[in-house]
Every structure is written in C-alpha cells, then in structure tokens.
Amino acid sequence: MGDFRRTMTSSMLLIAALTTVPVFGQAVVGEFVPDIGLDLSGTWNPLLHEDFLERIPGPELVNYSGLPITEGSRLWGESWNASRLTMPEHQCQVHVSPYIYRGPMQMRFWTERDPQSQKIIAIRNYISTYEQNRTIWMDNRPHPPAWAAHTWMGFSTGKWEGNILTVYTTHIKQGWVRRDGLPESDQATLVEHFIRHGDRLTHVSIVTDPVYLTEPLVKSEDFAYNANAAGNWLYPCEEVEEVEGRPKGAVPNYLPGQNPFIMEYANMYHLPLIAALGGPETMYPEFEKVIKNPPPEPKDTLALDEITPMPEKNMAQSPNPTDGEVHILPVQGNIYMLVGAGGNIAVQVGDMGVLIVDTGLASTADKVIAAIHKLSPEKPLQYIINTHVHPDHTGGNEKLRAAGVTITGANVTGDIADASKGAAIIAQQAVQDRMSASSATQKAAPADSWPTDTYLGDRKTMWFNDESVDIMHEKAAHTDGDSIVYFRHSDVIATGDIFVTTGYPFIDLERGGSIQGELNALNNLLDLSISKHDEEGGTYIIPGHGRLCDRWELIEYRDMVTIIRDRIQAMIKKGMTVDQVKAARPTMDYDARYGADKGFGTTDGFVEAVYKSLSKK
C-alpha cells in the first residue's frame, strides 16, 4: 500500500506541475484581439487524464450510462459486435468531428487570411488522430445544400462571441457517440465553443442527433499549448485482412437477445442493468433514487422474437430540394449530379457531348433539359443510360431522347442519318422487356421512351468524353434489370435504386428483385469503390435517391441491410409468420433514419419483401 501511495502522490504532483495554468494575460501568445478574435494558432496537446479510461483503453461493452440515447440506439449498440472492426472496410473508420477531440494526438490551428484585407477567411485545424484536416469558415458563407456529400469533419462555420470561438457544423458522416457500438447518425449537427485561457484551451461540444439522441449531448475536453511541437504528425492507416477466411459480405453482429456481454459492465461495477443501458434519465441526479430501488432484473435478455416494438418516427432531413427546381451538384471529374427530378441523374459532360444516367420523372424533363444545356451549351446529348425500369428514372426518356442526337452511322453514310431520331437509350434487356409490355397493373410505356440499345449479358462498355464507361448488370437486385454505371476516369458510380440514402432498399419482387441480389450488388459496389483516405473521398457514389455519397455510406448501408437480413432469416428459421416478423420490428434501430409508413418503399414493405425473398424455395 505504501508503494501505491507513493506512486499516487508522485504521479499527482507530476501532473499538477505539468498542468499549472498561467494566469490569463501572462501568456505571450493567445491574447484576444478585438478585430480578429482570439488567436488559436499553434500546437495543442490533449490532456488525457480527463475521462482517460474511456478515451484511451476504451469503453466497456454495454456501458451506455449517462448518455441520452434512444431505444433504437440501444438496440444498435446491443447488436454491435466488436468483430465488425476487423473488416477491412471498418479498420480506418475516422472518429467524426464531435468525437475526434477525445483522441490522443496533437493538433494544430492556423488562420487563413484574405491577402488584400488581411481579414480571416478561415481557421484551419489539423488533427493528427487519423490525419484529419478541418476548415472553420469565418466569412459567413452558407452551408452546402442537403444533397451535398458528408465528411468525417463536416462543414463548419464559425464566429467570435466575445473571446469564444463558436462553431456550427453540418454534413457529418455517421460515426460514434461512444465507440462501444453506440451510433451517431449522419443527421447529427454540432455546436462547439473553443475557449482559450492563456496556454490552455477548453473545447465544449454539443451534439444534436435527432435519430439516436433524445436530447443534446454535451462534452468537454482541455488542451495544453505546446510551444515545442515536434514528433510525428502522421497517422497513416492501412486496411488489411485481419481475420482470415471470413465469407464475403458477412457482417458480424449479435441477433437481438443474443449478445452474451449485456450484463458484464453492470456486474463489474455492481450497477443495476437499467443504469448500464443508459437513456436520458440516467443523466440526472434523480436517477440515484432509481438505482437505490431498481426494478427487478430480467431473467434473460430479449428473446429473438421480443425486440421491444417501439415505433420510431423517421427523423431524417429530406435531402431533396424544396423549391421544385432541378439543381446541379458538381461531383468530380466530368460528372455532375442533378437533383429534384425524382430519381437522381448523373451527367457526364465533355468534348464529345453529353451522356446521362437516368432521366427522372416525365414532369421534370424540361427542367432537366435546361440543366443539361447549362452544363453543355454547345455539345448535344448523345447517350441516355437507364439504371432500371421505374418511371422516376425513365419518365423523362421520351423528351430527353428527342432533345439529343445519335451520331452512329455518320462516318459510313456521309451524313448524320440517325441524328433526327434523338439520343440513344441504353439499358439491360429486361428494362426494354418491361417498358414495352403491358401488365395487369401498368400499361406499356410510350414506344419513344423505350431503350434503343440493350445489352443481354453482364456488361456493356463504351468510351465517351475521354473516359471508359462501364455498365454492369446486377442480377435480381432492386429489379431484374438493374445496371450500375461506373465512370472510370472520373471515379464516380451511379447506382440507380440499388443504393439510396432516403430509405430502406425497395426490393421490387414483382419485377424480379431479391434480397440476396440486392446484397450482392451492394458488395459489388464496395468492390469497385476505393477511398482516397480513411474511408473518405476517392470513388464518389451517386445514389438513386438522396445525397451524394462516398464509399463509407455504402459500407454502413450494406451493413444495415445484411444485419436486417440476418435477423429476418433467424426469425423465419424459428417459424415466425410474416406478420409476426413485422410486429417484432426487426428494423427498429434503423427506423428513425430510414423508416417510412407511407409512400413508395415502406418499412413494412421492406420487411415483407425480405421475408418473401428469403422464403422462396
């Protein structure tokens, strides 16, 4: 015990000596200047003794105490298996801006000024943990539209409030509330206050997540100014195959009620389970009374068919324009995304002309034509590719085709004989079959909207505008005629409705879709895409509906669909009927983000489609 006391005493003295805070005003740097605010420039080291056990060794499983999480978040966390982080695509997952300041490595601030006025345009922040670059715009620029891509750090704007830098951040990727499996959704926003006291910097963050938090989560960390910054500023992360032999597409997860570690943290600290499971009530002093007289512990954790069926309202912001107009979003390379026309439209523009993927709704075709003309006032639309048959992606075919030209044959015949027929429409054969045939529920589409150039096999390739365009058939996924379109040089993939950010995948069983085909397609998309740095950038993904994405969103979406498939498969194996499965709400942890009870592609419709698809012999 004597040794322990000596160690404690010497360690505390050491920490105290090293953390002595100079009186404000004594510091040579860091004084508040009225015109430009407080200068944060320089290197800062985190003071890791604050919340050390959570920040460095890491939180225990099912330790959700004191966090205002929703029921959906709790189920997400209980289903989370740490083995998921052994998957190559998860190894370099960056901590999002609301979490990364809890990391261990040093960071640097500097300012960027207008060369003429010397006014601050932006405050830059490099964070060594995961090598993240953050920009806090100080020039009152607006935040990007809802359909723009998200990043780990998000999009930040700042202002001085006295000597406090207050920062507002949107467009953050999905990440952690706590890295034992508690999610923070891509709908979260962040308010931060950076407060400098001489050689100390206090960072206060307030996260609002309408999907997984019942109320804002407030945290703080402190940093020490480091005048002698040296050492390693890099943290290159490389993904590898950590676990050998895992089947392709498998996503480790615990089925509801089968997490063997539910009680571990509660037992370790002699807490009632209700305290370990968190929730807003565990944040406040009144909860002490509950701990003193806790409700009886459940004899067993939730059984497979006993997911608490809490209705979770979809809390996600619509990623669509609200002004009824078609908007243009530059993606990268030759590619643009048009939003507001029903399904998203990819536009490739170059010296040879224009190629588009999908044509949106019939009602917005004129606006789409106008948007294409803005992007390419001189060169004509030559190619239309349809990703699938649905009218929110093919509705504009007739008008768009008429607005374009086909130049094939010109070199042979000496005149542009086909040009008057309009642009060529390329699709997998099943799209033409379905558009040209009437069914009991739908009339055939007008003949001028049908694909003119179909392919029968797995793939069609072409070279247009100085890049190869790879059109790949995904069998029996969203429908039986799905194509994904990969612009190789621009490094952009248009997915059609195989991937959307607005809801669960719509598995159109009537038109040949299937859950396994959907998962195969999502995994194939992951195989094609490569991140630039730590699961960000690189290949960009234009979903059938929703905002622009990169590989990370595909990963999380594939994981979700796989986990829900696994649950429904287990329920079928148990003999549950489709109604019992729907009532058990196997999607509960995702409903606040993706659920819908009306319109095209409801939660019940998705669950039923998965059930029926898996039940097919």
Added chain:
Amino acid sequence: MKRTLLFLGLAAASMLSTQVNVYAHHSFAATYFEDKTVTIEGKLVQFLYRNPHSFVHVEAPDDKGEMQTWAVEWGAGGQLSRDGVTRESLKPGDHVIVKGNPGRNPEDHRVRMQAITRPATADAAEFSWKGVVQ
C-alpha cells in the same frame, strides 16, 4: 488498482510527451477478454507493420489441437518503432511463442499481444518483446 496506476502513469507520460502515438481505433475492453490470457506457439506467416495496429498472423493449434491462423494485434507502427521493433524484426517462417488476451469472438482467433518470443536459431538471434498494446 491496476487500472488506476495505469491511468496515472499514462496521464503523466502524456503530459511529458510531445504527442502520444498509441491509440486503439477500437475499444480494447470491447474487443478482448482483458482478464484472460492465452498462449499460442507456431509458425509466423505474416507480419503487418502498420497503423492503426500492427498484426502478426501465426499458424498454431487451438485448444482442440486443430490448426488455426491466429491474428495477433500488436502496437501501432509508432509504438513498435519506439520499442525497437522494425519491419525486419520478424520474418515469415519464424517459430514464435505468443502470449496475450483472447478475443471475445472465438471464431475470429484473435489475440491482443502481451509478449512474443522467437527462440534463437542457427539463422536468427533470439527476439522477444513484452508490453502493453494501446
């Protein structure tokens, strides 16, 4: 008490250091049984010297005697570098003895390194390392 001492020691170290280059992208408590140890002995098949953590893969029998490929998680490149471990310290084919915390998912055959030894051979000197992977 062990956790408190670790906390105080590392907190003090973090103040002295210009930066701390040891960090788990995941939570160790969530990934491994920190109160259990396992020893495996076999042939090293791969040494991945990298971030967020280095790995050695070892072909060795499990407790039923069946051969498995074990993924042993080691320190980040920076931590190993400070400890004098380089990319050349170990090579495929080395006979190694590894002690560490077993992973929570037995089917992953995962271990958090606590110690590794390569006994001396005619071609190579003895190599040993032990420490705390953070």
